[in-house]
Amino acid sequence: MSKLKDARVLVIGGAGFIGGFVVSELLKHDVKEVVIYDNFARGKQDNIEQSLKDPRCSIFPFGGDVRETDILDSAMQGVDYVFHLAAMWLLHCKDFPRTAFDVNIAGTYNVLEACVKNNIKKLISSSSASVYGDAVEVPMTEDHPFNNKNFYGATKIAGEAMATAFNDRYGLEVVSLRYMNVYGPGQDQHAVYSGVVPIMLNKIEAGEQPIINGDGSQAYDFIYVEDVARANVAALEADMKIGNYNVGTEIQTSIKQLCDTILELKESDLEVKYVPYSKDDARALVQNRIGSRQKAEKEINFLYKYSLKEGLTKLIEWRKEVGIDQQ
Numbered sequence: 001m002s003k004l005k006d007a008r009v010l011v012i013g014g015a016g017f018i019g020g021f022v023v024s025e026l027l028k029h030d031v032k033e034v035v036i037y038d039n040f041a042r043g044k045q046d047n048i049e050q051s052l053k054d055p056r057c058s059i060f061p062f063g064g065d066v067r068e069t070d071i072l073d074s075a076m077q078g079v080d081y082v083f084h085l086a087a088m089w090l091l092h093c094k095d096f097p098r099t100a101f102d103v104n105i106a107g108t109y110n111v112l113e114a115c116v117k118n119n120i121k122k123l124i125s126s127s128s129a130s131v132y133g134d135a136v137e138v139p140m141t142e143d144h145p146f147n148n149k150n151f152y153g154a155t156k157i158a159g160e161a162m163a164t165a166f167n168d169r170y171g172l173e174v175v176s177l178r179y180m181n182v183y184g185p186g187q188d189q190h191a192v193y194s195g196v197v198p199i200m201l202n203k204i205e206a207g208e209q210p211i212i213n214g215d216g217s218q219a220y221d222f223i224y225v226e227d228v229a230r231a232n233v234a235a236l237e238a239d240m241k242i243g244n245y246n247v248g249t250e251i252q253t254s255i256k257q258l259c260d261t262i263l264e265l266k267e268s269d270l271e272v273k274y275v276p277y278s279k280d281d282a283r284a285l286v287q288n289r290i291g292s293r294q295k296a297e298k299e300i301n302f303l304y305k306y307s308l309k310e311g312l313t314k315l316i317e318w319r320k321e322v323g324i325d326q327q
């Protein structure tokens with residue numbers, strides 16, 4: 001039987017890009033209640049509007065910050081399972097490392113502590129492929145060294161390490177998911193790495209030349225956001241009580257291939273413009289990052305569903321529906 005049957009679930013960071021999809025994925029199951037806990041620093045009402053029409057779904061009314069331990073604790077009362085997606089993103093961590101420490105590291109500690117206090121049956125926590133830094137080998141298995149050099153990746157490594165310690169010390173079940181490059185509807189238009197998809201689409205739909213930094217051979221593992229939401233549920237349903245898993249497709253797509261695919265789907269014959277990376281462009285540091293999907297497939301029964309072409313087609317349809325393609 002599904003663990004989600006009649007379950008009460010809290011989704012921290014549930015109003016964000018991926019969190020919104022986790023919420024709607026959960027509502028496809030026979031859950032009793034899905035409560036969104038979010039401080040709306042980057043979360044958007046649009047991401048959860050549809051889900052909130054379901055009477056089982058609500059926003060925690062007394063606050064939603066992971067730094068507010070008493071409010072977080074009260075949000076977990078009577079809850080069975082928790083999904084933790086709240087975080088400051090890469091560039092924000094670069095500019096504000098102290099706050100990144102408070103939100104991503106201390107905040108994750110607060111989540112783990114509140115889970116123990118409230119006897120949460122299992123926590124699914126969002127980590128990142130950033131823990132690996134630039135790849136020394138591809139595909140990267142979960143044993144790949146932590147070559148990360150930035151504050152964001154450091155906070156994710158700390159989060160995973162604390163999850164392991166909480167499991168060892170208190171028996172809390174925690175699965176951490178290392179997402180590769182996630183793309184899909186509702187994504188921030190300016191996020192580095194994954195932001196390349198909306199940025200390219202913005203250009204092409206405006207009839208302007210798409211821009212590629214470098215020679216376009218840099219390659220990543222792009223995964224559609226609905227697959228990431230499914231991975232969260234798969235991790236919950238699996239028997240594994242502790243572990244870290246890649247969430248990707250294991251398919252290497254160069255930026256040039258990505259651009260060509262978008263041009264093909266948009267039936268555009270625009271010429272690509274190649275420009276060098278600026279001196280402090282964080283993207284220049286990571287040129288190759290593909291995650292092995294073997295461990296996730298075997299241990300949490302997760303396999304991606306959408307090919308890049310299918311995911312991009314869905315994204316392009318969504319952009320048309322909401323009118324972004326006209327802006």
Ligand SMILES: NC(=O)c1ccc[n+]([C@@H]2O[C@H](COP(=O)([O-])OP(=O)(O)OC[C@H]3O[C@@H](n4cnc5c(N)ncnc54)[C@H](O)[C@@H]3O)[C@@H](O)[C@H]2O)c1
Nearest residue numbers: 013015016017018039040041042043065066086087128182
């Ligand atoms: N998008 C990607 O490609 C990607 C890749 C790897 C990992 N991740 C991780 O996945 C998770 C979700 O990412 P996303 O792309 O949906 O980002 P997002 O910024 O859209 O979502 C994060 C959510 O957390 C909320 N939040 C921020 N600070 C908070 C705080 N102090 N208390 C409570 N809520 C807070 C934001 O308002 C937002 O709704 C994050 O942990 C992120 O690090 C994302």
